[in-house]
Amino acid sequence: MTDDLTSATLDLHDESEEGAARVTGWLEAVMRGFHQGSPTEEFGTRWLQSQRADGAVNRGVWQAPVAGLSNAVPVATFGHIVKTINTGAAVVPAWMITDVTVAPTHRRRGLMRRLMTENLDAAVADGAPLAVLTASEGSIYQRFGFGPATREARVRVDTSPRFRLRERLADDGRVVIVPATEAWPLLEKVFARHHEVTRGSVGRPTYYEEWLKGYDWDEMSEDRKQRLAVHLDAGGEPDGFVAYAMKRKDEVGEVEVRDMVTAGPAAHLGLWRFLADIDLAEVVTAPAPVIDPLQHALVDHRVRRVTSVGDHLWVRILDLVACLEARPWSGEGELVVRVIDELGHADGTVRVEAGGGRATAAPSSAQPEVTLDVETLGALYLGDVPVDVLARADRLEGTEDAVRRFAALADGSPSPYCNTHF
Numbered sequence: 001m002t003d004d005l006t007s008a009t010l011d012l013h014d015e016s017e018e019g020a021a022r023v024t025g026w027l028e029a030v031m032r033g034f035h036q037g038s039p040t041e042e043f044g045t046r047w048l049q050s051q052r053a054d055g056a057v058n059r060g061v062w063q064a065p066v067a068g069l070s071n072a073v074p075v076a077t078f079g080h081i082v083k084t085i086n087t088g089a090a091v092v093p094a095w096m097i098t099d100v101t102v103a104p105t106h107r108r109r110g111l112m113r114r115l116m117t118e119n120l121d122a123a124v125a126d127g128a129p130l131a132v133l134t135a136s137e138g139s140i141y142q143r144f145g146f147g148p149a150t151r152e153a154r155v156r157v158d159t160s161p162r163f164r165l166r167e168r169l170a171d172d173g174r175v176v177i178v179p180a181t182e183a184w185p186l187l188e189k190v191f192a193r194h195h196e197v198t199r200g201s202v203g204r205p206t207y208y209e210e211w212l213k214g215y216d217w218d219e220m221s222e223d224r225k226q227r228l229a230v231h232l233d234a235g236g237e238p239d240g241f242v243a244y245a246m247k248r249k250d251e252v253g254e255v256e257v258r259d260m261v262t263a264g265p266a267a268h269l270g271l272w273r274f275l276a277d278i279d280l281a282e283v284v285t286a287p288a289p290v291i292d293p294l295q296h297a298l299v300d301h302r303v304r305r306v307t308s309v310g311d312h313l314w315v316r317i318l319d320l321v322a323c324l325e326a327r328p329w330s331g332e333g334e335l336v337v338r339v340i341d342e343l344g345h346a347d348g349t350v351r352v353e354a355g356g357g358r359a360t361a362a363p364s365s366a367q368p369e370v371t372l373d374v375e376t377l378g379a380l381y382l383g384d385v386p387v388d389v390l391a392r393a394d395r396l397e398g399t400e401d402a403v404r405r406f407a408a409l410a411d412g413s414p415s416p417y418c419n420t421h422f
């Protein structure tokens with residue numbers, strides 16, 4: 001750091017006047033960085049509880065006081081929590097990076113680069129197999145080895161009588177509307193079931209609990225419009241939920257889905273039936289997987305219109321062998337793969353031997369058959385994009401035969417979906 005800048009980890013348990021001011025200042029810097037209003041005291045208290053519960057590690061860079069002003073608000077922030085990710089074949093630790101901001105007065109001086117490289121070093125020292133983040137801009141994080149690995153769509157579904165599901169899937173469960181004051185234990189169970197079966201799912205930060213209990217983090221106040229419906233399976237166990245609110249826009253009643261979590265197809269389609277049955281609304285807008293079973297369950301798939309698609313979860317492989325062994329593989333065969341990583345963490349050549357849905361990977365000195373950089377590996381890790389497409393984008397090196405064999409082994413497992421925002 002330069003003479004007037006010092007970096008430190010925020011002590012979330014320091015309740016001294018100075019410590020509390022630093023905590024409040026750190027939060028203020030994050031809110032400012034993302035162009036949100038200054039937090040209220042209540043927001044700050046809830047946020048702190050949630051950060052403590054998640055064991056958040058928050059770094060900041062503070063400037064020496066100038067012009068007699070307080071310096072409690074840092075000029076850069078960088079946080080992480082450790083939860084888990086479902087890779088499609090296993091649930092492994094996920095180092096979740098968040099709250100990356102640098103004040104406009106200190107941009108482009110390498111502060112973020114420094115915080116990021118230090119943080120990834122810490123992740124490796126901690127044994128994290130991979131790191132994940134979500135990005136507000138599309139061209140910042142590739143240089144640190146992150147690849148966009150899941151996408152999320154927003155859909156607008158016409159729920160007039162045109163909305164009809166094919167009748168093939170019998171749903172012997174049912175939907176119940178649950179008050180926010182009672183719902184949390186059910187929602188928690190649903191998410192745990194969803195996380196076990198959904199490739200690309202990451203563990204949810206604690207602030208989801210506050211939100212689903214009715215605290216609106218954006219408005220910094222109680223949300224009395226949000227409703228919750230839970231799908232129960234045939235045995236009465238919760239296996240899906242939806243959080244939604246009614247809106248009227250241009251004289252059209254709209255159900256705005258804010259969160260939808262399901263652990264299986266019956267819950268997913270059962271909740272869509274429920275949403276379509278809500279009276280005084282002709283439209284449902286919702287976040288959705290890009291490859292969405294709903295589309296194929298509809299009699300007229302055009303009632304579901306995609307209004308936007310964006311990248312969501314970015315993956316950064318840190319431990320090459322552990323990550324390759326933790327993901328699903330198809331078919332049987334072996335291939336020597338070279339991964340280039342400028343930061344060194346995942347750099348190396350490995351022989352991948354696939355069989356029985358998994359693979360073993362071991363360092364190899366053989367001539368690589370396929371070469372790719374760590375960012376490209378991150379992008380294909382969860383199966384959102386097939387090898388063939390990346391090869392046609394000139395992101396892989398190898399003979400046609402080697403790339404075809406790589407595709408046969410690496411592709412073909414469930415498409416990912418991450419519905420957690422952090």
Ligand SMILES: CC(C)(COP(=O)(O)OP(=O)(O)OC[C@H]1O[C@@H](n2cnc3c(N)ncnc32)[C@H](O)[C@@H]1OP(=O)(O)O)[C@@H](O)C(=O)NCCC(=O)NCCS
Pocket residue numbers: 033034100101102103106107108109110111112113114134135136137139140143
């Ligand atoms: C994005 C942000 C964190 C960058 O911080 P910074 O300290 O200015 O970045 P650095 O000076 O360390 O730059 C590191 C590298 O990223 C590049 N970079 C930084 N911001 C970028 C941007 N917005 N778009 C593209 N590249 C960017 C730099 O050119 C630099 O590249 P190089 O090291 O290869 O030459 C900062 O601009 C910010 O706070 N933005 C608003 C909040 C935000 O968008 N946060 C990211 C949320 S996930």
